[in-house]
Amino acid sequence: MNFKVDMVRAGTHGRKVVRPMRPRYITIHSTQNYTAGAERHSVALKRGALRSPKTRTGNRIGYLIWHYTVDDSVAIQHMPTTEQGEHADFGGPGNRLSIGIEMCENRGNNLQVTIDHTAMLTAVLMKRNGIPLRNVVPHYHWPRRGRNPPNKNCPHFLLEGGRPGPKWRKFLRHVNMHYQRLN
Numbered sequence: 157m158n159f160k161v162d163m164v165r166a167g168t169h170g171r172k173v174v175r176p177m178r179p180r181y182i183t184i185h186s187t188q189n190y191t192a193g194a195e196r197h198s199v200a201l202k203r204g205a206l207r208s209p210k211t212r213t214g215n216r217i218g219y220l221i222w223h224y225t226v227d228d229s230v231a232i233q234h235m236p237t238t239e240q241g242e243h244a245d246f247g248g249p250g251n252r253l254s255i256g257i258e259m260c261e262n263r264g265n266n267l268q269v270t271i272d273h274t275a276m277l278t279a280v281l282m283k284r285n286g287i288p289l290r291n292v293v294p295h296y297h298w299p300r301r302g303r304n305p306p307n308k309n310c311p312h313f314l315l316e317g318g319r320p321g322p323k324w325r326k327f328l329r330h331v332n333m334h335y336q337r338l339n
C-alpha cells in the first residue's frame with residue numbers, strides 16, 4: 157500500500173483553527189462521492205472546496221476535514237493526527253478524540269482493496285497511538301446532535317439496515333488480523 161502525506165496547509169481552510177488532539181478513537185467513514193478518489197479529495201481539501209454550514213450546533217469551522225483518505229491505490233494524509241478534524245459529530249467526542257478515515261467509493265475503484273488498505277492503515281494507527289480495537293468505530297457510533305436520524309448510515313457498505321452488524325464485525329476482525337501481524 158502506498159502512503160502519501162499531502163497536508164492541507166496549516167492555518168488554511170479546514171486547518172484554519174488548530175485544535176490539539178490526543179487521539180483515543182479511530183472513526184471509519186465512506187465518502188458517498190461516486191466520482192472522486194483519494195487524490196481528488198486531497199486537492200479539494202487543500203483548496204478549501206469542501207465547505208459545511210457553520211451553525212451553533214453544527215460544523216465548528218465552516219469546512220469539512222479529516223485525517224486520511226484511502227482508495228485502491230493510495231492512502232493520503234491531510235492533517236496531523238494531533239489535530240482535531242471536522243468529520244463526525246460537530247463539537248462531540250467523535251471530532252474531539254478521533255482520527256477520521258474516509259474510504260473512497262468512486263466508480264472504477266476496487267472497494268475490497270480499499271477496505272483492506274483501510275484495515276491496514278487502521279492497525280498501524282492503533283499501534284502508533286495505543287488505541288484498542290474496541291475504539292475503532294463507524295461514523296454511525298457518534299450521534300449528531302440536532303440531526304434526524306442522529307446516527308448516520310456511514311460507512312454504509314459496512315453496515316446493515318443502517319447499523320453495525322456482521323459486515324462491521326468482519327471488518328474489525330480484518331483490522332485485528334493486521335494489528336496482530338504488526339506485533
Ligand SMILES: [Zn+2]
Pocket residue numbers: 184185186243295308310311
Ligand atoms: Zn461519515
